[in-house]
Amino acid sequence: MSAQRPAELSDAIDAKHDSSNALLDGLGRPLRDLRLSVTDRCNLRCTYCMPRASFDENHAFLPRAELLSFEEIERLARLFIRLGVRKVRLTGGEPLLRRGIEHLVEKLARLHTTEGQPLEIALTTNGTLLARKAKALKDAGLKRVTVSLDGLSDATLRRMSDSDLAVATVLEGIEVAQAAGLDPIKVNMVVKRGVNEHEIVPMAEHFRGTGIVLRFIEFMDVGCTNGWRMDDVVPARAILDRVAERFPIEQIGQAYNGEVAERWRYAAGGGEVGVIASVTQAFCHECSRARLSTDGKLYNCLFANDGVDLRGVLRGGEDDSVLTSLIADAWGRRTDRYSQLRQAGAGTPVHFTRKVEMSYIGG
Ligand code: SAM
Numbered sequence: 094m095s096a097q098r099p100a101e102l103s104d105a106i107d108a109k110h111d112s113s114n115a116l117l118d119g120l121g122r123p124l125r126d127l128r129l130s131v132t133d134r135c136n137l138r139c140t141y142c143m144p145r146a147s148f149d150e151n152h153a154f155l156p157r158a159e160l161l162s163f164e165e166i167e168r169l170a171r172l173f174i175r176l177g178v179r180k181v182r183l184t185g186g187e188p189l190l191r192r193g194i195e196h197l198v199e200k201l202a203r204l205h206t207t208e209g210q211p212l213e214i215a216l217t218t219n220g221t222l223l224a225r226k227a228k229a230l231k232d233a234g235l236k237r238v239t240v241s242l243d244g245l246s247d248a249t250l251r252r253m254s255d256s257d258l259a260v261a262t263v264l265e266g267i268e269v270a271q272a273a274g275l276d277p278i279k280v281n282m283v284v285k286r287g288v289n290e291h292e293i294v295p296m297a298e299h300f301r302g303t304g305i306v307l308r309f310i311e312f313m314d315v316g317c318t319n320g321w322r323m324d325d326v327v328p329a330r331a332i333l334d335r336v337a338e339r340f341p342i343e344q345i346g347q348a349y350n351g352e353v354a355e356r357w358r359y360a361a362g363g364g365e366v367g368v369i370a371s372v373t374q375a376f377c378h379e380c381s382r383a384r385l386s387t388d389g390k391l392y393n394c395l396f397a398n399d400g401v402d403l404r405g406v407l408r409g410g411e412d413d414s415v416l417t418s419l420i421a422d423a424w425g426r427r428t429d430r431y432s433q434l435r436q437a438g439a440g441t442p443v444h445f446t447r448k449v450e451m452s453y454i455g456g
Pocket residue numbers: 135141142184185186187188217218219239240241281282283310311312313314315319451452455456
């Protein structure tokens with residue numbers, strides 16, 4: 094089926110599209126993915142994401158009325174899909190803390206891309222509530238899930254998450270998700286030098302042969318509160334070297350254009366492992382992700398400092414064509430490539446006025 098271009102766009106802006114009619118940004122990158130932060134709250138205080146010093150008991154989370162409702166999210170998702178989006182990832186904060194999240198999944202699971210394919214829905218979670226929620230999510234139409242887990246010992250996990258979290262709780266969540274039929278299941282491990290790098294090989298040993306894809310993420314300078322230093326980053330090459338010392342691995346190609354992880358497979362069998370090297374091998378040139386914050390602002394980059402307020406326009410009673418033009422205009426002007434600029438500066442963070450925190454726009 095050929096993709097339909099929304100009629101209002103030809104009048105509203107001078108939008109550029111690729112051959113499948115996905116909207117192109119200022120650097121020719123198509124709009125394909127939408128990250129949706131459904132809550133800015135989290136029950137962990139990972140030092141690299143929501144450090145307790147900044148997100149303590151006095152931190153003001155968004156009041157409920159400021160959050161996009163499920164109906165508002167669905168309406169905006171439909172518009173993003175018309176502009177080329179094929180995949181939506183629910184994230185946060187911790188998305189499973191959003192009450193009734195399965196009802197949102199159910200609404201999104203009914204949507205189709207402009208090519209007539211079902212919208213792909215993914216979710217990233219810290220796993221603490223997954224055992225309780227996995228079946229309802231699967232029944233609602235979720236197919237796949239990504240679980241964050243930064244080590245296999247409680248001591249490491251406590252250090253990374255600054256919370257009283259037991260590894261067994263997350264592993265149980267993964268087990269229940271597998272039993273519920275969520276597939277694929279991926280595990281994300283952020284690696285911080287001197288804190289959890291000793292867990293690289295045990296994590297590979299644990300997940301090899303389980304059908305679960307483990308992905309190591311370089312510690313990034315998202316937001317302004319995590320005290321990022323290049324010295325704390327373990328480069329993806331060094332991570333892969335450690336895995337390869339234990340299990341020979343060989344590189345395999347991307348599953349799709351714009352995939353963030355570099356994929357490797359265990360040479361002797363046992364599945365695959367990946368690295369997300371956004372610090373040492375920036376992949377901005379293929380970034381097709383727009384981000385919608387918990388309160389309905391559109392961000393063009395994980396490292397952006399400002400977004401376009403879609404909620405205000407939506408609640409102001411404007412119709413879909415106005416919202417569509419607003420999204421298309423923001424994407425059409427997009428030239429963000431923060432990680433490439435940081436890499437060009439040999440790891441020096443690029444100073445914007447104030448980068449938005451990750452819990453607010455979603456990882
Ligand atoms: N609460 C959910 C979770 O823990 O997966 C979803 C939100 S979290 C912000 C999404 C992903 O971003 C997680 O895998 C997390 O480890 C990753 N992340 C957060 N801060 C990061 C940072 N500074 N560097 C690299 N990855 C980070």
